[in-house]
Amino acid sequence: MKINIQRASEITSFSIDIENATLLEVLTYIKTKIDSSLAFSSGCRSGVCGSCAMRVNGKEVLACAYKVQEDDLIEPLRNAPIVRDLVVDMQKSYAFNKVAKAWQTTLNEEKIQTLHVSPQQAQINELQSDCILCGSCYSACPVYSVNPEFIGPFALTRAWRYVSDARQNDVEKTIGAVQEKGIYDCTLCGECIPVCPQNIAPKQDIVMLKNKSGVLGYMDPNFASSFGGFDLSF
Amino acid sequence: MVDVLVIGAGGAGLVAALSAKEAGASVRVLSKTYPTRSQTCMAQGGINAALGNVGEDSVKSHYENTLKSAHGIADEKMIDKLCSSAPDILKWLDSIGVPFSRTQEGKIAQRRLGGASASRACYAQDYTGLKILHTLYDQCNAQDIEILSERFLLELLVKDGAVCGAEFLNIKTGEQEQFYAKSVILATGGYSRIYGKNSTNAVGSTGDGIMAAYRAGAKLSDMEFVQFHPTGLKNSSILISESARGEGGYLLSKEGKRFTNELAPRDEVSRAIYDELQNGGEVYIDIRHLGEEFIEHNLPQERKLAKLYEGVDPVFEIIPIKPVAHYTMGGIDVDENSQSSIKGLFAVGECANQKVHGANRLGGNSLLELIVFGREVGKNAFQFAEQNTLTCKVLEPCLSVLNQSIKESSNSSFYQKRDELANELYENVGIKREQKSLTCTLVSLQKLKSELPHLGIKDTNKIYNSELVEFLEFKNMIDLSQMLVQGALKREESRGAHFRVDMPSENAAFKKNRVYYKNGEELCIE
Structure with missing residues (x-):
């Protein structure tokens, strides 16, 4: 599966071999196994702390509550200063x-x-x-x-x-x-x-x-x- | 320099800050995350108080249930304080606007949780922790309390045996910052995350405050007692609240039969499920008979979580579950004023051991604990601050944790080691323990510790370096795991959540709290 992540001014694509996973699981997989410099925030991983909001194909989602689809584009939230990669200043x-x-x-x-x-x-x-x-x-x-x-x-x-x-x-x-x-x-x-x-x-x-x-x-x-x-x- | 520095902005930290402010203190709060994103938001089931809004109840019953579940190693005076203050605490929560569910009579709704003789847990659907935490945050705004987010605690600053502040990593900027104060309150949470994906907890429950206190010379206690919650979702370990059983849910075996008392204390239920799973079975929680309307109204979050993370709709299907690490009873050893063995250093909430839970915590008592003792600790810390005449000179800053952690050439990832450790702890230092497997894990931990100088991070960027934060957390978790294993080895009996297969009964000789402290570089347990 291919997933595209907006990082600073460029889009990085990752190929990953997991199916039926939440976006948070996929991001965690990338960070711990492929590229440890990927920055995103997370907390409860069950939709109740609000840490992992980001955009997928232009729409806001919680990464822990969204199931990744082929070729998704992941971007940080809008209207907030980007700290790094998918992390914004709240x-x-x-x-x-x-x-x-x-x-x-x-x-x-x-x-x-x-x-x-x-x-x-x-x-x-x-x-x-x-x-x-x-x-x-x-x-x-x-x-x-x-x-x-x-x-x-x-x-x-x-x-x-x-x-x-x-x-x-x-x-x-x-x-x-x-x-x-x-x-x-x-x-x-x-x-x-x-x-x-x-x-x-x-x-x-x-x-x-x-x-x-x-x-x-x-x-x-x-x-x-x-x-x-x-x-x-x- | 502020009077009171609060570290941690979960329920305990925010209540502590509010009480310090109310007493007249200048207060500053620092948090690893944002103030509404802590572990407290994950508490679902309720907060105990013997209000008797739904059937008979009394403070005496609350006291007796709590004491019984503690298996002899709690402080009776502290339990008495916990239970007798509970009704007033609920009044206070009502007065600041916590949106509790209500009975037809207009009173706070209550339900029964495990180990309780009555319907005692006050709730706000199954979002009790979330709604209490957010209401507390709103009160902090009302009181204009300063909260600085995304600061990772590195070390406490201690001079002449008294605490005078703390040093943090500003996660956003990568700078290390020192904050001075006349007193410090730690409210940094527990360490269930050492079990990794075998835990209900948020990713940040890594015991950073407990370890910072230990390194600064504070005494810890009862670190061997970890509560396993009976009903984590089988695949993700995400919590299905005890309220699901409290409202009448059944636990079913593979054959579809009930096999245990669903409303026994958590340690007993977890062991019963564990045995069932060990025998090649599956275990499910079944709430279908409660009906869609009831579930939507009283357990909306459980339905959402089961659908999303396990792919089953509990209105129509049974939910596969397993017991997972949920709460750490031990922590920073404190006196009746919530002060640690270091002067001016206070602790409250899950990071502290107020000795109210003993060997096994009752559901609904953790939210209560953090508010009862949070209300006190703020005042106590301010009282200390007012009498504190020590002038704190600027101390040497810590070495750059970033520079120390970078190991670009390292071939092995600490993330892999972290996951391996988590699984080994769940297998060997989990619901059931024995000398052989404990010793085995102790050896693994010693090996891991010796490899640590060769492990590190690859990301050299200062800005929001979450690999660095997770590496620092991992180092804390290794030390905490060592304490846990050594404590579990030394407790040669079974008591509450600590169950030794090789010594399955309670032994009166061990009916006491064990203190953990640092002697030079050595861990001592007494």
Whole structure:
């Protein structure tokens, strides 16, 4: 089987003799038996740590969850600085979690004592909290590729996770943090959805955040400026 | 110089950092990987607390179950602390937003795991570790805690018997960096990865922190006790959670018959499966009778893993399994304040031996342990830091590990040796052990050690040299394996997860913790 790997500016091809293997198994085989200088990152090898996201034939996958096909082209994630070969620097996309203030404000003792979260309420953010921060969605996001300050898909999904949580008692902190360079910059193109290994739809979460923002009296600046433009033309 | 340097950003490290910060400390966290990518994300089944949300339970039962499973070599006071703090710990996790599954009454859902007398494990589907870890990471963001990723721990810096920092390899740049601190907390995980592909663990569970502590002169203990999880997938060793049995799954022999109590402690179940496999059989876990809806809702990850890595859909098929290395009970020996034998050096989580698991850990107690003791250790380390008047002068940096490791002319690959060692350990120092095979492996290890100066790496690039990192991990794993084998040889009895075919019963003379330490270049075990 032949597999092609993008390394710096050139593509290296490897011939390997394994069938029905995950991409991570193939990369490990190459590193330990053919070329020890090949760089990639991995962790749990079971789809839950998010370390081995990369692109195969242009689409984002987890190497540990993808079965290699003949003549596949393997490339690093987009929209992140390449450290070496298939390894990218995740520092920047990770930092958007903080920008989005995606966390729960710790509840006080009294509130904890009376806490009641129904199974239905718990289900509201069950999927969002499956996120493994692999970065596939940032790689696929056309807005982030031209606007590197866009808060981006996984951080906004995380914001919605906490905003939608029945226990959250400070929704405005997070909603306020995602107004600028956040929810309104998203064009709702949906590119983030098919690439998510956990079947999360950040686009939907962004729509939910927009709705919640509207309820809280925040204004879509695009909407406002189009009104402004309208005024000016007269 | 910060008050508290935390090494490791898994569950234990992040809780420790949060508690130190809450106590008023300046904190810096360093991690070999990124903060949500550690072993903790792989914990699936749950976290124990006697809440009694699903049927009767009590702290006393939790205590008794844990003590029984420990087979006499745990510290009763520490188990008491573990079990009695558990309900408050769950309140805390609830207060910071861990998305637990819920009962109809709106309480945290609980299920029964092996060795437990009640439904005690609180869970978030079968993603419990993942969701706790990510919630902790979000809290670290809320508290503005500095986390530096992709730093490999080389050595602890120790001066006049007290720790004053650590030296790291910055994996991204290849530079060696020293960080100074008034106290250091190790939260670097266990060493199950010495068993290579015969382990459920992430590739990074190579015991780097334990070895750095040992080299710096810290005492270790109970290194011979390794837990084998009964249900790793047959081909990939990927974990099928104990919750699969807890929710009612059966273990089946080749003939399709149940052959053991599925909810016995892990050591017993693993041995029963091992015997079945040794007799030429196959063993399967069967959850078909739970039904698709239940599996999708409560065990979604198990279904995904079985389909992807074993090619079977557990809704319709039985899953082939084998027992594989999962958790190391021993580690850095610590006192009741989680302080090691080196002043100012603390340890928490799987790298530490808090003596709550003894000879065999119960499912659901490891997530609990890292939060109970993580909450304490941050405060303790800060208290130490406040009283620490030692001024740490800049120490000599370590020699370049890259330059020392390059062996371009070497013909044999350390990767091959690493895999051979892993398989030999699984065969000879695994679920069942005996003097002859242990001695055999000790000889192999001595031979490997003598070959080590001729082994090395070929990649000379400084940037993200993962061959270098894996070689450094391999060196740690050889030393850890030697300790494990020598400890297993010296424990001439069977106890919990340590089973000697040639001495199959417990011997009261060995009912104690064994301490491992460095004397000159020699390993001493007492």
